[in-house]
Amino acid sequence: MTLQWEQVIVDATDPVALGRWWAEALGWVVVNDAADEYEIRPAPDRVPGLLFVPVPEKKSLKNRLHLDFRPDDQGAEVARLLALGARHTDIGQGEQSWVTLTDPEGNEFCVLGSRPV
Template sequence: MPVRWEKIVVDAQDPARLARWWAEALGYVIVNEQSDEVEIRRSRDELPALLFTPVKDVKAVKNRLHMDLRPEDQEAEVERLVDMGARPADIGQGDDVPWIVLADPEGNEFCVLGSRSR
């Protein structure tokens, strides 16, 4: 039987703040907000979702799972995300890779890829 993934759960010290940051970054909307979780999606009826849940501990090591974002203009997107509060992250990627590694406001790494070759 096939299976589809429905959501990715993101541990966060401040789920509401981080969910709003990612909603703005991705152009998503908040579809559910409770005291213990916030869910965002591309649109109200479209899965998959990101679900932000509270944790007390601070992120301490590199993510085992991360998002790759592919914008039309890598440089402009990196600038926009940094202006929103992302910061450059070094996870040992070196200088000769075609992607840029950033971290969200709670330190979760993600990559901003270059434009796709046609």
């Protein structure tokens, strides 16, 4: 049996706005822009993607799953994401080499430093 990772589902109070934000943040393309299923992918025929679906409630607790990203330049990438609307957050990580941010709906993600050589 073989499994292919298709997508990560993201609950959102505004799937279109949050999906657009992540498309801009990641440089991905929109493959479905319906209000009830807004999907982005690295390219139209590449998976995994992110699928944003509507929920009535706002996020209230720390995510049980979050994404980590490793950019070429952590400082520049953090600055770019903050300019797009991300926010710094403290989820109890303490002083670390990575930066923990949230998207506009409060979902945590980390921007890692350079990979050790």
